Amino acid sequence: DAKTTQPNSMESNEEEPVHLPCNHSTISGTDYIHWYRQLPSQGPEYVIHGLTSNVNNRMASLAIAEDRKSSTLILHRATLRDAAVYYCILRDENTNAGKSTFGDGTTLTVKP
Amino acid sequence: DTAVSQTPKYLVTQMGNDKSIKCEQNLGHDTMYWYKQDSKKFLKIMFSYNNKELIINETVPNRFSPKSPDKAHLNLHINSLELGDSAVYFCASSYYDRATGELFFGEGSRLTVL
Numbered sequence: 001d002a003k004t005t006q007p008n009s010m011e012s013n014e015e016e017p018v019h020l021p022c023n024h025s026t027i028s029g030t031d032y033i034h035w036y037r038q039l040p041s042q043g044p045e046y047v048i049h050g051l052t053s054n055v056n057n058r059m060a061s062l063a064i065a066e067d068r069k070s071s072t073l074i075l076h077r078a079t080l081r082d083a084a085v086y087y088c089i090l091r092d093e094n095t096n097a098g099k100s101t102f103g104d105g106t107t108l109t110v111k112p
Numbered sequence: 113d114t115a116v117s118q119t120p121k122y123l124v125t126q127m128g129n130d131k132s133i134k135c136e137q138n139l140g141h142d143t144m145y146w147y148k149q150d151s152k153k154f155l156k157i158m159f160s161y162n163n164k165e166l167i168i169n170e171t172v173p174n175r176f177s178p179k180s181p182d183k184a185h186l187n188l189h190i191n192s193l194e195l196g197d198s199a200v201y202f203c204a205s206s207y208y209d210r211a212t213g214e215l216f217f218g219e220g221s222r223l224t225v226l
Contacts, residue, residue: 032212043116043202043217044155085153093212099168102155 004088009107012078020073020106022088027068030093035062035073036102037084044087044102047073083110115139118203118218125193126226132189133221135203141216143167144186146178147202149220155202161186162208193225 005023012018024033035047048055048062050071055062061074075082085105116137125131137144145168146158160168161180175191190197203218 036215038155041219043204043219044215045217046214049212049214087155099157099160101157105153 004103006088006106011109014110014112015077018075018078020086023070024090025069031090033071034089034091036087039084078110080110116203116205116216116218118221122222124224129193130191133201134187136185137205141205141207142183143206143208145204146188149200195225198225
């Protein structure tokens with residue numbers, strides 16, 4: 001799997017938007033971009049995924065650069081419950097769903 | 113109802129012992145996984161089963177033996193436990209859909225080897 005690079009940590013104030021970046025300069029044409037998050041003492045949970053176009057769901061938005069070498073997870077209004085480690089991973093369309101290593105991730109702190 | 117459940121949640125044991133962790137999913141998925149998360153928070157896949165057949169077996173010591181009695185269950189047995197086995201073990205499940213398959217994780221089983 002291609003490698004991703006994320007900042008180790010970010011801080012946000014409650015009810016403000018948060019932009020979590022991810023670099024994946026070696027992404028291939030068949031790699032999907034996935035985001036998961038891990039709340040304290042819980043297992044990771046799926047957030048969103050995309051291939052080329054920007055994506056929105058009830059949890060977040062995913063903005064994908066035109067050259068696909070980077071992406072940004074957007075939380076529109078951060079809440080205290082959004083404090084977690086956010087993982088950006090790439091998954092090749094020919095790879096089994098679970099064969100992905102989660103990297104360092106970004107630890108998001110949300111301040112009241 | 114818990115979608116992916118693991119037992120036990122905590123396990124403290126001595127070096128050299130044998131222990132098992134059980135996992136069950138009620139999502140109707142056909143693929144189940146075991147991941148290991150070490151103290152540095154890296155989450156790495158260990159095994160994957162699709163319809164009871166082993167499809168992923170990463171470089172894991174053969175002291176670790178997964179068993180899938182049916183597609184809703186995937187258990188992990190560890191022989192001769194070592195200090196380095198201390199970690200949080202996560203079970204996950206999904207449909208065997210490739211790049212778009214969403215993974216559902218259990219809450220983890222924290223294993224401490226003394």
